[in-house]
Amino acid sequence: MNDEATILLDLLDIERLEDDLFRGIGSGGETSQRIFGGHVIAQALAAAYGTVPDRLCHSLHAYFMRPGDPSIPVIYQVDRARDGGSFTTRRVVAIQHGHQILNMSASFHVDEDGWNYQHPMPKVAGPDTLLGREEFRAQHVDGIDPKHRKDFLRVRPIEMREVDPRDLFDPTPASDVNHMWFRMADAAGTSPQMQHCLLAYASDMNLLGSSLRPHGVTWFSKIPQVMTASLDHAMWFHGPINFENWHLYSMDAPFTGRARGFNRGSIYTEDGVLVASIAQEGLVRPLKPK
Helix, strand or coil: CCHHHHHHHHHHCCEEEECCEEEECCCCCCCCCCCCHHHHHHHHHHHHHCCCCCCEEEEEEEEECCCCCCCCCEEEEEEEEEECCCEEEEEEEEEECCEEEEEEEEEEECCCCCCCCCCCCCCCCCHHHCCCHHHHHHCCHHHCCHHHHHHHHCCCCCEEEECCCCCCCCCCCCCCCEEEEEECHHHCCCCHHHHHHHHHHHCCCCCCHHHHHHHCCCCCCCCCCEEEEEEEEEEEECCCCCCCCCEEEEEEEEEEECCEEEEEEEEEECCCCEEEEEEEEEEEEECCCC
């Protein structure tokens, strides 16, 4: 197991302080300036799972309220809202510096049989034909401020391969449709609950960027043009997760307006089974020229 995978798995193995109170590590995630949104969602889900031993999450709905501080731990308080015959509901509040940074509701369901139907997976280039994130970034590192290059090139535990990557520094307007393959080889052998937490973590990757594509903007544009932040995040789990294998994250952004962008995602196994759906609204605020 590589060091970055160990760090991520440790992040999601949160510490129980009391029956319904947990503590998670704030540093070491996808970003270093503030806590990555998927990091807090995944830890909040792990906290909820600490009180639900016998069924799996089928949906979660979260609101981001304040930026997370990676220099200190995050405290997670779980409210056991309901324990029903088929469904269990939990509310989780993430706290730093005495303030909420995220609150989340999650629902858990016993395993039941029912009808099966899904939309087909989009036909796109397979992962073996695409550049990995580290290879792609290595080709663009000269455009990054030297003081940020080490972090820019840092190996991450989630392997990513974009189907249609854009020029990082001088992008042109493109379709909001946004496909990416991802996996974490070291997820092999982890519990179903940890597989859910890993996919929840990864589901925040590149999603908000779908809203930027039609406007010819990236986070690395030569002239800063946009302020972004995730505002909320919803996720539905449809089937078993084996994140050690390749999954296609198919995203789009059907609306941008009033300084917000709405983004959707569907996650498929490599053989086309839909295992999760995601929706997120984010701040997409144009910056005024100085």
